[in-house]
Amino acid sequence: MHPTLSSLLLAATLAGVPALAQQPANAPQPTAAAQAGPVGNAAPVLTEPLTRPATAAVRSQNIFDVKPDASNETGYAAQTNGERARVQPGNNAPMWRQVAQGATGYTSLPASQAPEAGNLIQEFVDYPFMRETNAGEAWRQVRNRWILPYGAALLAIVVLALALFFVTKGPLGREHPDSPRKFERFTPFERAAHWANAFAFIVLAASGLVIAFGKFFLLPVLGLSIAGWLAYALKYVHNFMGPLFAVSLTIVILTFVKDNIANRADFHWLTRLGGMLGDAQVPSHRFNAGEKGLFWWGITIPGVVVVGSGLVLDKLIPGVGELRAHMQLAHMLHASLALWMVALIIGHIYMGTVGMRGAYRAMKDGYVTEGWADEHHKLWADDIRAGRIPAQRSGEASALPDAAPTPART
Numbered sequence: 179m180h181p182t183l184s185s186l187l188l189a190a191t192l193a194g195v196p197a198l199a200q201q202p203a204n205a206p207q208p209t210a211a212a213q214a215g216p217v218g219n220a221a222p223v224l225t226e227p228l229t230r231p232a233t234a235a236v237r238s239q240n241i242f243d244v245k246p247d248a249s250n251e252t253g254y255a256a257q258t259n260g261e262r263a264r265v266q267p268g269n270n271a272p273m274w275r276q277v278a279q280g281a282t283g284y285t286s287l288p289a290s291q292a293p294e295a296g297n298l299i300q301e302f303v304d305y306p307f308m309r310e311t312n313a314g315e316a317w318r319q320v321r322n323r324w325i326l327p328y329g330a331a332l333l334a335i336v337v338l339a340l341a342l343f344f345v346t347k348g349p350l351g352r353e354h355p356d357s358p359r360k361f362e363r364f365t366p367f368e369r370a371a372h373w374a375n376a377f378a379f380i381v382l383a384a385s386g387l388v389i390a391f392g393k394f395f396l397l398p399v400l401g402l403s404i405a406g407w408l409a410y411a412l413k414y415v416h417n418f419m420g421p422l423f424a425v426s427l428t429i430v431i432l433t434f435v436k437d438n439i440a441n442r443a444d445f446h447w448l449t450r451l452g453g454m455l456g457d458a459q460v461p462s463h464r465f466n467a468g469e470k471g472l473f474w475w476g477i478t479i480p481g482v483v484v485v486g487s488g489l490v491l492d493k494l495i496p497g498v499g500e501l502r503a504h505m506q507l508a509h510m511l512h513a514s515l516a517l518w519m520v521a522l523i524i525g526h527i528y529m530g531t532v533g534m535r536g537a538y539r540a541m542k543d544g545y546v547t548e549g550w551a552d553e554h555h556k557l558w559a560d561d562i563r564a565g566r567i568p569a570q571r572s573g574e575a576s577a578l579p580d581a582a583p584t585p586a587r588t
């Protein structure tokens with residue numbers, strides 16, 4: 179016989195030995211021929227029963243000791259793991275049932291370093307609109323059945339509604355011929371803060387959307403390897419862009435908060451739906467009620483929560499984020515409010531570009547014509563003319579584009 183084949187046969191015969199030793203006494207004994215193996219005398223024949231030294235801590239369990247009908251006994255379902263082990267060795271269902279219900283076991287790891295080490299599966303939680311289940315599964319369902327589908331639907335509705343609005347109504351506002359009389363709407367500092375914030379937001383939004391939805395729209399096109407690497411790389415981009423967004427957001431909030439405090443004119447603006455009910459724009463101060471609404475409910479409040487929860491997810495806030503419950507809550511807030519922000523900022527970008535004539539110019543070079551100011555922010559223009567607000571708040575007049583603004587009329 180070929181030497182390799184004979185050694186394989188020898189190994190196969192030896193591998194069968196422990197299995198034979200495990201057989202119960204009443205099991206049919208192998209015949210001598212079977213013991214000798216398929217090659218007869220070529221394989222070694224066992225003459226002595228194989229015994230192993232008893233290992234103190236390990237008690238072997240024999241599957242043939244299991245009582246197959248043990249499950250019919252009363253109280254079977256309520257057995258502890260120890261009781262179950264006596265009738266069905268190796269069946270650890272009672273223990274796993276406890277684990278699945280959030281039981282915390284013993285661990286020698288210090289709670290300060292590993293607060294949840296003794297707990298494999300979290301306790302049950304009762305979220306609204308969902309059946310009671312353990313916290314990990316509940317979080318998974320909130321993400322996959324609520325945040326992602328409803329978030330995607332919200333974005334789709336916003337994009338479609340804006341497209342429809344643009345097609346039916348076109349850009350808002352009149353054309354204003356360039357005039358030498360201009361008002362400085364945003365200083366270079368305000369524009370720098372705005373664009374740094376806008377840049378960070380767009381990068382975060384794009385990378386966040388790939389992380390959340392890439393599986394559905396990129397994976398089928400790019401394939402597993404490229405889509406996987408892209409999501410992996412964008413996760414790092416997302417993590418590093420977060421701090422730039424946090425800093426620029428803080429500057430944007432502090433810079434614009436003063437002019438976003440609600441006043442009586444905003445109430446009037448809201449009751450007329452910002453001019454939607456008629457042809458003319460409703461007079462407003464520097465920012466109208468729509469812009470103020472976006473400032474508070476689309477940028478400041480959700481922005482602070484999104485940044486805070488992002489820092490928790492990055493484990494950058496000491497003492498928070500060690501527990502899975504912290505991470506789950508942080509993720510749910512982060513994802514849902516970030517999608518909310520993206521939906522509103524899409525509307526803001528629309529109005530700041532194609533949706534309103536002359537708006538982009540204000541944020542591009544900082545100035546608007548007096549006609550534009552009168553049409554869109556009449557009360558602000560009045561304040562400038564009355565000298566209550568300087569027509570130019572920054573730099574030298576010679577730095578102005580086109581022509582120097584006329585000093586405020588008194």
Ligand code: HEM
Pocket residue numbers: 363372375376377379380430434438464465469470472473477523526527529530531537538539540541
């Ligand atoms: C490409 C993206 C963006 C464009 C084209 C854009 C455009 C504009 C324009 C034209 C204005 C001036 C509006 C006016 O004169 O009344 C403005 C104001 C403003 N934008 Fe943006 N923007 C963009 C992204 C963002 C982002 C991502 C944020 C914040 C997350 C943001 C926050 C603001 C704020 C706070 C104001 C001042 C208005 C107020 O405080 O109510 N913008 N933007």
